[in-house]
Amino acid sequence: MTATVAAGPATAAAPRVSVARGYRFELVKLVSQWRIRLLVLACWIAPALFVAAVSQQSSLPVDTLFGRWMHATGWAGSLVVLGFSGTWALPLLTSVVAGDVFASEDRLGTWRHLLVAVRSPRRIFAAKALASLTVILLLVAGLACSGAAGGVVTVGNHPLVGLDGHLLSPGDAAVQVLLAWVCVLAPTLAFAAIGLLGSVALGRSPMGLLLPMLVALTMQLAQMLPLPVAMRLALPSYAFMAWNGLFTGPAQLGPLFIGIVVSLLWAVTATTLAYFLFLRRDFTDLAHDGSGRRAITVGALPLAGLLVLTAVAVAPATSATGSGIEQDKVQRSVATAFAHLYRLQTEQLNRPDVTEAQLKASAACTKGSVRVAAEGPGNDWRCVVSWHLPDVEATGSAIYQLDVTADGRFMADGDGPKEVNGYFLVRTPTGDGPNPLWQFDGNVELLSTSKG
Structure with missing residues (x-):
């Protein structure tokens, strides 16, 4: 009894641990883990080494967005790293950090x-969530800075060719690359919140750690399917690809804005659900191993409902129907990119300058046979580009085979004539150089209402 009475005033006099103090404690706990230290080291060093090594090779990852320009400018390397990070690295990082914090x-x-030390489940949740967010932001910053530094140091601070063929100055390229990395923070937060939810709901089960990566993989597979554009935009994973619109002129901001809003909605919803589950947990049960039924009813079902609601809201708000890939859009994108790149080739060959207005480039595209509607993704698109030169009566034409993916990105492969796009090199006054019209990437605007 004496011990109890003596301990009572001491306990009552003990100050409550603030969120800031708990945050510092949780941050130190995270950073002290060897796997977190290895991740930080890898994110701040590996991208620079990768970009530097690939930029020095004769063959480039031309099947990766901006990969074909890694010899021309250092900013392309950072975008290649960004594309890989959105597909694999960022969901994996959120799994390792947020998926294990609880x-x-x-x-x-x-x-x-x-609980005895902090005496507030609310403060514990806030401290752990903020600490995991800080580490994730540190990892993302490392990927962005390392990839950009490796490219600029190895290749140089040169202009970047956008997805519609227009040339971005080094300053504009730097700003757009930075904005692209900032935009992917929204889907990263969404998957981090899913990691928090899995860590709380599934306890020590390995599924909690793997949940963000499994959800990301499922959404990536869904993005490869010919889904309606409204359903595609309702997935937070689309924001990992929507930054492509920053590199067109004018910028295609509609899908990017929707992707960011959807990702933030997922982040807030998943974090709220994790908070709700955490406050109602029985901490006296030392064998607690998560509740599968509660994870489904409180975790999975609300997120599935959010997916349906956002898809229903996107469709009427944007007038988006079908896949969003239509004949007129493809023709317009191909003609615009060709006109910009034709001017770039003209400058390489020291020919008289010509403007896009003077070229009057147009494209006639078909998909498969004439019996198939020219719409939707596929590698059976064929386009004939026509243009005019000042004081020349004959009309120039070039053929391209297109592979259009479900997210609107396409790669145009030149199929003649040889003098225009039939060979990957052109003979310039200073020697052979890459032919910008041989192959080029582009982006079809999925939403007709998006404006730059």
């Missing part, structure tokens, strides 16, 4: 000690 306490059996 489950680690279950494995170590330290919940009772933490």
Whole structure:
């Protein structure tokens, strides 16, 4: 009894641990883990080494967006890293960091000690969520800075060719690359929130750690299917690709804005659900291993409902129907990119300058046979580009085979004539150089209402 009475005033006099102090404690716990330190080191070093190594090779990853320009400018390397990160690296990082921040306490059996020290589940949740967010932001910053530094140091601060063929100055390229990395923070937060939800709902189960990566993989597979554009935009993973619109003129901001809003909605919803589950958890059960039924009813079903609601809201708000890939859009994108790149080739060959207005470039595109409607993704698109030169009566024409993906990106492969796009090199006054009209990437605007 004496011990109890003596301990009572001491306990009552103990100050409550603030969120800031708990945040510092959780941040130190995360950074002290060897796997987190390795991730930080890898994110700040590996992209620079990768970009530097690939930029020095004779063959480039031309099947990757902006990969064909890694010899021309250092900013292309950072965008190649961004494309890979959105597909694999960022979902994996959120799994390792956010997907384990609560489950680690279950494995170590330290919940009772933490609750006695902090005396507030709300403060514990806030501290852990903020600490994991800080580490994730540090990792994303490392990927962005390392990839850009490796490219600029190795190749140089040169202009970048956009997805519609227009040339961005080094300053504009730097700004657009930075904006692209900032935009992918929204879907990264969404998957981090899914990681928090899995870590809380599934306890020490390995599924909590793998949940963000599994969700990301499922959404990537869905993005490869010919889904309606409204359903595609309702997935937070689309924001990992929507930054492509920053590199067209004018910028295609509609899909990017929708992708960011959808990702933030997923982030807020998943974090709220994780908070709700955490406050109602029984911490006296040392064998707690998560509740599969609760994870489905409180976690999966609300997120599935959010997916349906956003898809229903996007369709009427944007007048988006079908795949969003239509004949007129493809023809307009191909003609615009060809006109810009034709001017670039003209400058390479020291020919008289010509403007896009003077060229009057147009494209006639078909898909498959004449019996098939020219719409939707596929590698059976064929375009004939026509243009006019000042004081020349004859009309120039060139043929391209197109591979259009479901997200609107396409690669145009030149199929003649040889003098225009039939060979990957052109003979310039200073020697052979890459032919910009041989192959080029482009982006079809999925939403007719998006404006730059």
